[in-house]
Amino acid sequence: MDKAPPETTNTDSRRASHGSVTLADVAALARVAPITVSRALNNPDSVSETLRSRIRTAVDQLGYVPNRMAGALASAKTKVIPVIVPSLSNVVFIEVIEGVQETLTAHGYQLLLGTTDYNLEREAELVSALLGWAPPGVMIAGLRHLPRTNTILKNAGLPVVEMMEYGARCIDMNVGLSHFRAGMEMAEHLLARGYRKIGFVGTRLRDDYRARQRYDGMHRRLLESKNACDMLFDYPGGGSQQLGWNALGDILKTNPELDALFFANDEMAVGAILRAQRDGIAIPGRIAIAGFNGLPVSSLVTPALTTIISPRKLMGHTAAEMLLARISGGSPAARRVNVGLELAAREST
């Protein structure tokens, strides 16, 4: 005989508890202690076959779904990992998230998504709010945050991976590539092909400082070369194909002396190429065009776009793996990973 505690479980009408089946109900039906059900679910090997199957039956029969909140509260462990990115409009973040998601899912983790819209204040709030879920780790885009954000994350004492860019100083772990270097390499390439007056076209460069770093890299390299110069174009709004399309027209009109344009991303660069096609502007004859990211479309346009290929999905996978390694107590192969980049020299330059 099991002495059912009188006023327990759902008998109490004070709280709605959305009428759900609890672990105690399963336990009662299977005639075992609640803790045994808990074990059967979380650590099946520690329960005898007999009880395990009796419990499984009860679970199925009642349609029991464990309350993660209660479990997490009691064990101080969650399997939900916040992933914070600036925006979803940029394919690049999507692909990184995809990589992260694939790896996390494979290990039974869930992804809690936050977007900052490139706003560091909002980022800080988001980090703080998401820490309220007592996650086992945090994944966040970028190395630049408010001091407050850094403090919060450091104090939380959690594994943290900063993604997208590779740099010397990180909160905990870092996976990315050097955008400065990407800019230098592109400059190198353009110089080698004989271009001397190069425009860099970006959007919201104050917020999108990684694009700005690419410009800085290009600028630095061009400085080393005599008779080369650059020009910076910073448009408002998102870096869309439409924007590249418009920018090409404007820039050719206002700055006809330029012989090459390095766009902050492939979307814009492709937009420019499509515009050139439509208007019969010769590329690279009249002006050369280069992009960044290595989106699939870059090799399909005519002329094929010269770009820098970034291993975005790999970045997501690597970042997630590093985080999981740390969560499970081990230490990742490396605390900082430079995933590198590859310049694809094609027809547009």
Next chain:
Amino acid sequence: MDKAPPETTNTDSRRASHGSVTLADVAALARVAPITVSRALNNPDSVSETLRSRIRTAVDQLGYVPNRMAGALASAKTKVIPVIVPSLSNVVFIEVIEGVQETLTAHGYQLLLGTTDYNLEREAELVSALLGWAPPGVMIAGLRHLPRTNTILKNAGLPVVEMMEYGARCIDMNVGLSHFRAGMEMAEHLLARGYRKIGFVGTRLRDDYRARQRYDGMHRRLLESKNACDMLFDYPGGGSQQLGWNALGDILKTNPELDALFFANDEMAVGAILRAQRDGIAIPGRIAIAGFNGLPVSSLVTPALTTIISPRKLMGHTAAEMLLARISGGSPAARRVNVGLELAAREST
């Protein structure tokens, strides 16, 4: 003098509790009862200005971050909403998610992301797992699920919005458009422009049944017209530009009699157009091309792509608003919303 309960809070070393500051700590510092801190945080108006500011000071001083899990468990309320989509590789889902995210964030909700990879089994598991977070509602792509999934969701007694497609039977609420109708309209358009032998090009059509519905719609319309016929091409893999690029070449070779191709999405259609451009295939002279979705790029390629514009972000916004309306106890303006579609007849047909 407040009588600090002897062995409470963090003094107990049995559990790690990741050394975090709790509400009780804040209460002690502010010399009020814990419940008052809770109120000051969740319902500031119900606490006097004096205590409120004293509590705020204590919160800041300690860097207190409320444990959402504990709060959710106690109140049986969360502000996290699962959003389940087939994949992140498809821009369409991204834009819907973006819309959802914007609306949810504005109302203080968080987005818990799940992807099914078009696998209904996985979808069922995901739904079940995510319900463990006791969410106030669920957002899910599509109207077709396993019976099991439907049962679980109905029994959960939560507001549920099914997105992407519009149809007669939904679990609870539905926002989308009629894909069958989209197919009919495109067929109508192609017939009007004189095309008679039309190929439909899709990928994984068994899984992507919405694309299949577009084909069905087209097929139905073509049946009504004598001397018109269609042909279905179903490729494996994702519906990328590369795939459209390849498909155009193959199909022109194997089925030279076709005079128009309706691609399952703009990505593929754009890929085909880019291929045609590269190879000097006349569009629509040799073959007409149409797409679906109305991605921005569709109007930038040459020739501009005829497509059907779907209001993706609007869908996300609407869906989220309907859900929130239901969560806050009200009822949405409508239980089912057809967001409609718009055929953009352009140069490629």
Next chain:
DNA sequence: AAGAAAAATGGTAGCGCTATCAAAAATCAT
């Protein structure tokens, strides 16, 4: 076969927060 070691099960006590009701303080009416 008797005792020791290992495995399986259970009892108890929280995890950190909030719903409920009760008490205290402030405001109002007459």
Next chain:
DNA sequence: ATGATTTTTGATAGCGCTACCATTTTTCTT
């Protein structure tokens, strides 16, 4: 002023689960 009403604050008791330790049962030694 005095009682009635409203507002503010607090004590208590869980939400559903798991950590910890204790107990029982099984398996292993020699």
